[in-house]
Amino acid sequence: MLNQILALLAVALLLGQWKKARATGVMLASVAAVFWLQPQTKPENFTFWLPFASLALSVAVWFWVTPPELRPQKENWLAGLALAGLLLWVDVDRFLGDFSIFPVFTPRWQVLSAAVGLLALLLALTAIRSGWRNVWQQAAFWGLLILFGAVKLPGWQNALVNGILPLSGTSAPEAPSMLGWLGFSYIAFRLLHTLKDAQNGRLPPARLDEFVAYVLFFPTLSAGPIERLERFLPQLRSPQPLREEDWIFALRRVLLGLAKKFGAANFLAAAALNENLASQTQSPGWMWVFVYAYALQIYLDFSGYTDVALGMARLLSIRLPENFSRPYLQPNLTLFWNNWHITLTQWFRAYYFNPLARTLRQWKIAPTLAVLLGQLSTMLLIGLWHGASGNYLLWGLWHGLGLFAHQRWAGRVKLPSTPLWRGAGIFFTFHFVAVGWVFFALGSPTAAWRVLRVLFGVPL
Amino acid sequence: MKNIRAPWLFAKTLAFFLLANLLFALITPPVGKISGYNWLFPGRERLPFGAGASDLNISVDDLNALFASHKISQAKQPGEYRVLLLGDSSIWGELLQPQETLAAALQNSVACPGRTLRFYNLGYPHPSVQKDLLFLQEAQKHQPDLILWALTPFSLTPKAPNPLLLQNFEQVLALTAQYSLPYDYANAQAPRSLYQKSIVGQRDSLARMALLQALGIAWGATGKDTAPLTAYPPLSPDVKGSLAFGGFDAPQDLSQTFLWSYLEAGVQMNPHTPILFFNEPIFVASGKNSDVRYNAMYPRWAYDQYRSLLRQTAQTQGWQYVDVWDIIPPQGFTDNPLHLSAQGESLLAAALQPYIQQNACP
Structure with missing residues (x-):
């Protein structure tokens, strides 16, 4: 892993000095990194198809969020050609012997061509009626959410894998492992952000190379942060x-x-x-x-x-953007969440919590209940974002209730702002968060319950 | 911030990095001696060996680190009589918890009036008398009173160098030179280069030593150094009909094969400390082809010859020697013809008890 980071650093150093066709360079490096870093998974040919899916989703979403009149620009065709060339390279890489770079199980060229052709056909079909762009965006948004659920839920994942296996050229039945889809959680959230902002007319137009470079940006591929397109684009276009x-x-x-x-x-x-x-x-x-x-x-x-x-x-x-800012030194849970995985929290605030709060206000739900519903469901979703299992749900529930309790408490009690009270707040908040990690760390609620009993000296 | 010039900062960083590496390579500081074991957390019952954090254990190749993590590095108590056990994975206790090994079984069953017998497990899952001799030399610092040295045909045959011996290459070379031992690593690997001795060159070894320290917390909390035993396939009473042993496909004269000189060196190294050699118990198959082989590891022709040669050598040299090769019933083994279950270890401890008491009890 260290070697991979060092290699990517070298690429970043090199690209940083590259002035011409910069977005194309960052896009190609990012797409290459998606294939290069993809962990081994079962079935083996998914080491190719998962990165390919990341790329295909990026291209498709770009197509649907970009106004039709901006799609046929020369730069976009060139970027498409560059991507095709890179795919060709990944596909023939296995013949390069010692010079082989991509540890992926590549398909036959006919299968790859068919997959690319299918994608092109799908995009062409959706382009026939330009007035339906909003419908495609909506469909893509919900489709991505369903795919996200399918990747996170083990039962859905098996169904997905078994459904795809015959299409992917694997005839022998294999026991699928949990899909190690590199960076998908982050890729999906960037794509959802662009789809939502496009629907609201807030998304700045981007070229294909810029958009793919943004979604698959190699430094942020595996662990974020989740940047926003409108902040990313100007820096990519006019680097200081x-x-x-x-x-x-x-x-x-x-x-x-x-x-x-x-x-x-x-x-x-x-x-x-x-x-x-x-x-x-x-x-x-x-x-x-x-x-x-x-x-x-x-x-x-x-x-x-x-x-x-x-x-x-x-x-x-x-x-x-920064993603962590001394989270364990915050005096209350609300501030902890403002400083822990900041870009994820902001994403949920922008695309879930705030719209939900507006809806609940419109429905004239009692404010206390609205806050409870908003905070609880947000934290449950953040839990599910990490993985669809009982322990992550419990972790989300723990924090959702904690945030609600803090919100109620902070509204009623005004604590003196002395260093002693602040220290006590930090101590209590850290321990609340630390106990929450018990749910996060262990696979089953039973194991977590056992640990909690030992922690607090309750006889087993 | 404005006063710092980036090229100068990069140059200083690089220079510091290079200098630190060079100094480390030249000084070769005994980093392995820095250990939290035996003061922050208890010394280990056996030498660290394993896959990594999830296994509660990790292999390290640095001799200092190995011994510093072991409870043998504690100061010898007044009245303590130290018995060291040398050997392979069977003595280390593969698939067993540290409280179930031969050393633990001996600790629970052997006693002497007026003396506190302490048994120290220095077994290690690499069957090699070269490794045993290296450990024995290191163990001299810890004032042993009696040494139990477990032997097998495999441990007495020359092997390709393993990482542990290569990491301690200088000590191995010194030992072979000091005792004129027939097998050395002179051609196996040139002396380590400056790069190999640098921090970068040693990064894997250093990382594992650091991880060993972190694992001390888990050891202190659980007293376990390996994951609980999972199911393993039982040993089959049937064996293949092959006559193969080591590099031989058919019966041969093995009198020049075994590394007796390493045992001799061990005796010379410890002129005042008794050594009790014993031939490890093996699984004796009783099914198909058991007339050809004792088990998957040893054909009868080779094993019988080995036993005979070992007995003769011990007699000639005047060594204390016990042959307990067939004292454990098949159900006393686990996944391998040498690996004993906890019950098997107890039986072996009972068989060795009188010989230990002859030496240890005045």
Whole structure:
């Protein structure tokens, strides 16, 4: 993994100096990274079809969000050709022996051509009636949500895989593993954002290369942050020359990120709460150590990736938004969520919580109930975003109730703003979040319940 | 911020990185000695070996780190009589928890009036007397009083160098030179280059040593260094009809095959510490082709010859030697003709008890 990060850093350094056809360069590097970084999965040919699907979804959504008169620009045809060339390269890569780059199980060229042809046909059909653009956008929005559910829900996922297997050239039945679809959670949320903003007329027009570069932007592929297109485009189009502080920022964040991820998080993982340790530990003291280690590990791991992404993007003159801002030093849960995975929280606020709150107001639901419904359902959805299972739902429920409780409490009680109260708030908030990680870390509610009893000294 | 010049900063960072690596390679600091075991968390019952964090254990190749994590690195207590166990995965206790190994079984069953016997598991899942001798040399620092050395035909035959021996290449070379041992690694690998000794060159080893420290927390909390035993296929009473053993396809004279000189070196190294060699128990198949092979590992021709040669050598050299090759019934084995179950280990401990007491109990 370290080697992959270093290679991507080298690519970012190189592309950062590239002045001409910059968006095309970033797009090609990003698409190549999607294929290159895709983890092994079963069935094996999905190592090709999953990245291909990421690319196909990006192209399709671009087609549907772009006004028809802007699609046939020369730059878009060139970008399409460049993408076709890259796909061809990925497909023939297996013949390159020692020079082979992409560890993917590539299909026969006839199958690939048929897949590309099908995509082109679908797009052409949807282009026949330009007045239906909004219908296609709506269909794509809901289709993406259903696909997201299918990827996250194990039962749906098996149905999806088994349904696709015969189409993908795999005749022998295989036991599908959980799909390790690289970056899909982030890709889907970027696409949903563009579809929604296009429907509302707020999306700036983007060329094909710009749009694909945005959706599959390689520094943010695996762990975000979720940038917005309107912030990303101007930086891609008119990059500011790198100044001294940009170089220093990039160096500092990359080194910091690598140290967090490889120098701390990987080691904390050995002492972080997991199924094995949870089932074998009776002592509350040790159990708290495991929970603390997990809380630190997940923060260092996730924020470490983000640091590297921010540093890498800066080499390309792109300033990504921060995703973490001292979340464990916040004095209440609302502030914690304003500083933890910031871009995801903002996404949900913009596209779910605020519209829901408006709807509930229109329905004249009692304010307290509206707040409860809004916060609970938002946090349940954020839980489901991580994975469709009971433990993530419980984690979402824990935080949803916590946010509601804090909202009610903060409305009634005004605490003095002394360092002591602030310290107490930080302590309480951190422990609330840390206990919540128990649900997140363990696969089953039963295991989580056992850990909670040990933590609080309740006899088993 | 404005006063910092980026090229200068990059140059300084690079220079510091290179200098740190160069110094590390030149000094080769004994990083493995830095350990939280035996003070922050308890010393391990056996040497670390395993796959990684999810397995509660990890393999490290640095000899200092191996021993620093083991409870043998604790100071010897007054009145303590230290018994060290050397051997392969069977002695280490593959598929067993640390409380179920031979060392633990001996600890529970063997006692001497007026002496506190402590048994230390220095087994390691690599069957090699070269590795055993290296461990024995390292163990000298910890004042052993008696050494139990488990032997098998495989541990006594030359092997390709494994990572543990290569990582401690200088010590291995010194040992082979000091005792004029017939097999060395002179041609296997040139002395490590500066790059190999640098932080970058040693990054994997350093990372695993750090992970070993982090795993000390899990060890301290659970007392387990391996995941609970999962199901394994039972050993079949039937074996293949092959006569193959090591590199031989048919019966041969094996008198020049085994590395007796390593055992001799061990005895010379410990002139005042008794060593009790014992031939490890093996699974004896009773089904198809059992007239040709004892089990999947050993054809009868080779194993019988090995036993005979070992007995003769021990007699000639005047070594203490016990042959317990067939004392464990088939149900006392787990997944491998050498790996014992907890019950098997208890039976073996009972068989060795009188020999240990002869040495340990005044």
